[in-house]
Amino acid sequence: DSGVTQTPKHLITATGQRVTLRCSPRSGDLSVYWYQQSLDQGLQFLIQYYNGEERAKGNILERFSAQQFPDLHSELNLSSLELGDSALYFCASSVGLDAYNEQFFGPGTRLTVL
Amino acid sequence: AQTVTQSQPEMSVQEAETVTLSCTYDTSENNYYLFWYKQPPSRQMILVIRQEAYKQQNATENRFSVNFQKAAKSFSLKISDSQLGDTAMYFCAFMFGGFKTIFGAGTRLFVKA
Numbered sequence: 001d002s003g004v005t006q007t008p009k010h011l012i013t014a015t016g017q018r019v020t021l022r023c024s025p026r027s028g029d030l031s032v033y034w035y036q037q038s039l040d041q042g043l044q045f046l047i048q049y050y051n052g053e054e055r056a057k058g059n060i061l062e063r064f065s066a067q068q069f070p071d072l073h074s075e076l077n078l079s080s081l082e083l084g085d086s087a088l089y090f091c092a093s094s095v096g097l098d099a100y101n102e103q104f105f106g107p108g109t110r111l112t113v114l
Numbered sequence: 115a116q117t118v119t120q121s122q123p124e125m126s127v128q129e130a131e132t133v134t135l136s137c138t139y140d141t142s143e144n145n146y147y148l149f150w151y152k153q154p155p156s157r158q159m160i161l162v163i164r165q166e167a168y169k170q171q172n173a174t175e176n177r178f179s180v181n182f183q184k185a186a187k188s189f190s191l192k193i194s195d196s197q198l199g200d201t202a203m204y205f206c207a208f209m210f211g212g213f214k215t216i217f218g219a220g221t222r223l224f225v226k227a
């Protein structure tokens with residue numbers, strides 16, 4: 001158990017819908033990262049937050065947005081869902097802003113878009 | 115553009131033997147970090163080992179070590195005394211520009227009893 005929690009574990013929804021994925025980092029970790037793992041695209045970095053502020057952006061679609069709240073939990077919002085958005089979405093956390101800090105991954109949320 | 119290539123989609127090794135997984139990357143960055151992650155059948159991503167590009171000394175973590183060749187842009191992972199629990203997908207990752215990370219396509223490793 002990494003100490004990072006993600007809810008829900010599984011999510012099944014229809015095209016065009018909007019969903020919110022939630023992540024609670026390890027106690028004391030200020031950085032949160034979101035990743036997408038799909039069959040087509042492999043593992044992709046989406047976005048990173050540190051202490052409530054966005055710090056780095058990867059291949060995140062405009063239909064996706066994220067935020068980190070004052071209690072440090074983070075949410076990833078996916079809207080106008082398409083079949084290709086079906087993937088495993090990971091959240092990870094690390095203690096600070098040093099890129100070398102170990103990232104601890106949550107168990108992931110499996111999103112299925114029908 | 116940054117790319118990471120893992121040329122071995124699948125590998126197998128006998129228990130207690132040594133195996134090397136290859137990874138090459140392409141970048142014009144000077145400051146970056148390299149990582150190997152393991153993803154067992156449970157799908158949990160676990161950090162195996164990491165290397166800072168400015169450090170010449172190869173990183174080692176117990177049975178795991180890397181061969182980092184900066185000029186050749188190569189970052190291979192050696193697993194010694196392979197164990198059944200090492201069966202997993204292994205991803206090489208390159209981090210640059212602060213926190214942007216590029217992953218390779220992965221190598222599926224099977225450890226046979």
